[in-house]
Amino acid sequence: MSEVIVITSGKGGVGKTTTSANLGCGLAVLGKKVALVDADIGLRNLDVVMGLENRIVYDLVDVVEGNCRLKQALIKDKRFDGLFLLPAAQTRDKDAVSPEQMQKLCDNLKEEGFDYIIIDCPAGIEQGFKNAIAGADRAIVVTTPEVSAVRDADRIIGLLEANGLNNPTLILNRLRIDLVNRGEMMNIEDVTEILAVDILGVVPDDESIVIATNKGEPAVSNPESRAGQAYRNIVQRIMGEEVPLMTFEEEPETFMEKLKKLFRR
Amino acid sequence: MDFFSFFKKKNTPPSGTVAKDRLKLVLVHDRVNCSSQVLEMLKTDIIKVISNYMEIDEEELDIQITQTESDDKSGTVPVLYANIPIKSMRKVNQD
Numbered sequence: 049m050s051e052v053i054v055i056t057s058g059k060g061g062v063g064k065t066t067t068s069a070n071l072g073c074g075l076a077v078l079g080k081k082v083a084l085v086d087a088d089i090g091l092r093n094l095d096v097v098m099g100l101e102n103r104i105v106y107d108l109v110d111v112v113e114g115n116c117r118l119k120q121a122l123i124k125d126k127r128f129d130g131l132f133l134l135p136a137a138q139t140r141d142k143d144a145v146s147p148e149q150m151q152k153l154c155d156n157l158k159e160e161g162f163d164y165i166i167i168d169c170p171a172g173i174e175q176g177f178k179n180a181i182a183g184a185d186r187a188i189v190v191t192t193p194e195v196s197a198v199r200d201a202d203r204i205i206g207l208l209e210a211n212g213l214n215n216p217t218l219i220l221n222r223l224r225i226d227l228v229n230r231g232e233m234m235n236i237e238d239v240t241e242i243l244a245v246d247i248l249g250v251v252p253d254d255e256s257i258v259i260a261t262n263k264g265e266p267a268v269s270n271p272e273s274r275a276g277q278a279y280r281n282i283v284q285r286i287m288g289e290e291v292p293l294m295t296f297e298e299e300p301e302t303f304m305e306k307l308k309k310l311f312r313r
Numbered sequence: 314m315d316f317f318s319f320f321k322k323k324n325t326p327p328s329g330t331v332a333k334d335r336l337k338l339v340l341v342h343d344r345v346n347c348s349s350q351v352l353e354m355l356k357t358d359i360i361k362v363i364s365n366y367m368e369i370d371e372e373e374l375d376i377q378i379t380q381t382e383s384d385d386k387s388g389t390v391p392v393l394y395a396n397i398p399i400k401s402m403r404k405v406n407q408d
């Protein structure tokens with residue numbers, strides 16, 4: 049059985065592409081056959097986050113327009129068995145593809161035997177969003193604990209439900225537990241209470257994500273990364289396993305920080 | 314943090330709480346999907362109807378969409394809040 053999952057958020061810059069890359073890799077590591085589809089036509093980025101930017105020959109629009117076969121456009125990730133990327137076109141507009149064409153593309157990917165098809169949705173609520181959700185079976189909404197991001201997530205949840213994608217789940221990204229403990233950031237309960245959706249996972253704000261993205265190696269494959277662990281947990285939940293939410297502890301203080309605190313008192 | 318800020322801080326809520334409260338209010342408006350134009354039209358109509366029965370203070374009139382706890386206490390629901398000060402009753406012909 050295969051499933052099409054769209055990763056969306058409304059607001060830009062909250063971590064849709066990073067989440068797509070990590071979930072795709074994480075599922076592939078657990079032996080699933082995964083297609084990552086970059087639906088952000090004109091602003092392609094999933095290729096660079098995955099470190100596959102030098103291997104693009106054909107793209108999503110080429111497939112839709114019949115310039116190549118689907119298999120020709122799918123880039124096989126040599127590091128992870130069973131992981132493939134379908135890149136977005138960089139020199140085209142969002143309206144180069146229609147929702148019907150995206151639906152058909154998803155059906156074709158299902159026929160290719162993929163277990164999971166993960167669609168990285170563009171920011172916004174216009175044509176690109178409508179295209180990205182057209183063939184989806186379920187939706188994951190990514191947000192950060194900020195007023196603007198949660199507001200946009202609320203709007204997106206409404207639009208998803210209006211399009212028949214009921215009960216989207218939520219990934220709360222870039223949580224800073226030190227700020228939450230001081231009351232200077234909304235916590236997990238605040239956000240889930242306001243949005244009234246089930247939480248799929250919480251990803252801590254973690255510099256290992258920046259480093260991983262710099263290198264083009266998703267953090268999920270790094271056993272040392274806290275964010276990577278959070279993504280591994282989410283992957284297991286996607287596959288139907290029950291994994292408790294990560295416990296968040298503040299980073300232990302360095303000697304200098306302790307010293308500073310001592311003098312502040 | 315200096316010694317005196319320990320006393321000062323108590324009065325203002327932490328910014329996380331401020332964020333949550335602001336967000337709640339913004340979402341009430343977003344979810345109702347009522348533009349300020351529509352609210353203005355509603356206000357004009359309400360004044361028109363009420364003016365048939367009583368003289369009201371249009372300057373002090375306050376109409377807004379806000380939220381309140383639902384009857385079954387399961388969460389909050391949007392409400393139309395109207396504060397309309399009455400100056401005097403008009404004589405209404407009842408037949």
